[in-house]
Amino acid sequence: MRNRKTVVVLAGVLAVIVAGGLWLQLKPPGAKLAAPTAVPVRVVSVARQDVPRHVTGIGSVLSLHSVVIRPQVDGILTRLLVKEGQLVKTGDLLAAIDDRSIRASLDQARAQLAQNQAQLQVAQVNLQRYKLLSVDDGVSRQTYDQQQALVNQLKASTQGNQAAIDAAQVQLSYTQIRSPVSGRVGIRTVDEGNFLRTSDTQGLFSVTQIDPIAVEFSLPQQMLPSLQGLLATSPPASVEAYLGADTDSVTGDRLGEGHLSLIDNQIDTNTGTIRAKAEFDNPGQKLWPGQLVTIKIRTAVDKGALVVPPGVVQRGLDKHFVYRVKDDQVEIVPVQMVYQDSGQNIIQGVQAGDRLVSDGQSRLKAGARIEVLSEPPQQIQAANTGPQP
Incomplete structure (x- = not known):
């Protein structure tokens, strides 16, 4: 009887072992751990080139000579020999009085x-x-x-x-009114046949010089030593004028290129700024008296600088850094910011030709796998928009 029970127990154990073995062989394979997903990014290559440094400001276009034509004797205006908007030269006959x-x-x-x-x-x-x-x-x-x-x-x-x-x-x-300057005739206020008096303050019209022309602008007083050095160079530093009054964007229509001509003899104590003036040749008459423009002055040139777009450099708690591509991963590289503007940054801490992440940094960390998007790495062109040394 005992042997029979033993046989039954052994048979049950054997059945359990066989069933377990069959289950292990027939069960579906378990899901493997998902591999880390590659982060899509865009990259740029570090360029080495000469980069001009600039300072920008808001300026107002001024005529070098603007004269209101007024009568110097009383009498009837018998002739008007110029039209509104006409260009005249010094000595040209403008009008005649009886x-x-x-x-x-x-x-x-x-x-x-x-x-x-x-x-x-x-x-x-x-x-x-x-x-x-x-x-x-x-x-x-x-x-x-x-x-x-x-x-x-x-x-x-x-x-x-x-x-x-x-x-x-x-x-x-005085009955022959001649132009004292070369310039453009403005809108007239009287017609032929009117009686003119020397006490009239309105005048007949104005003559305003257009070419050459000046731009007056203000810069922080800390720029005074730089301006003095730029004015002392031969020839004086070049000044560019752009359409509009937005110092954050000077890539619009360039209205002209002139040179620094003078610095005011005192600093404005209310604003802490120093006024300066630049003179421009204006044959195309793109600069107009009273117009607000953005001026850009080249103050220095960095020779062989390492240049990247502004979006490449990231700011940490106490330092700047970039993500450098190494095979299919990225590494964090601390860099020093030498110079920056709206179009480019000059940095130190990397090598020319290094590929750096320019877009997609928010999902990156050291050692993260990346997938470079299909377009080829960008080349830095921002520095070429300014005047070349």
Whole structure:
């Protein structure tokens, strides 16, 4: 009986072992641990090149000469010889005022001069005669002195007549209004036939010089030593003017390139800025008086600098760093920021040609696997937008 029970137990154990073996052989394979997913990123190559440094600011375009044309004599405006917007040169006739009254005064002064000159001629002949007679006491000394005084009086009269003629000629010249500068005629305020007075403050129109032209701008007072050095160079430092008044973006339309011409003689204590002026050739008239522009001055050139776009460099708690590609992974490399602007950064701590992550850094960490997107690595071109040394 005991042997039978033992056989039954052994048979049960054997059945369990067989069933377990079959289950192990037939069970579905378990899911393997998922491999880390590669992070898609974009990369750029570190470029080595000469990079000009610039400082930017807001400037206002100013004319070097702007004149309001006003009458210098009273009279009727008889002729307007220029049109609004016309370009004129120094000395060009702009307008004419009725000059008949002044010409009559000039003729009268000339006639008076001729009369006094005739009287002076007779008086001088008599003086010469009295001088000869006075030697033999033919005339008294008193008569001779009186004749000498008459001659002096007539000489003074002729000088006064000549002065009156000169004054009348000056007044007559004022009836011909000529341009004192070369420039562009503005909008006129009077028409032919109006009576003009010297007390009129509005004037006929203005003439404003357009070419060359100036831009006045302000920079922080800390820039004064740099500006002084730039002004002392030969030729002075170049200044570029761009459309608009946005110092964060100077890649718009370039209106012209000029040179630094002067620095103001004092610093504004209210704003802590120093004013400066640059002069521009303006043949295309892209710069216009009163226009607000962004100016860019090249202050230095970094030779053989390592350049990357701004998005490459990341900022940690106490330092800057970049993600450098090594095979299919990235490593964290600390870098030093040498110079930065809106278009590029100059860094130290990497080598020219190193591939750095430019987009997708938010999911990265040291040793993370990456997948470089299909487009080829970007090359740094931002530095080439400025003037080359």
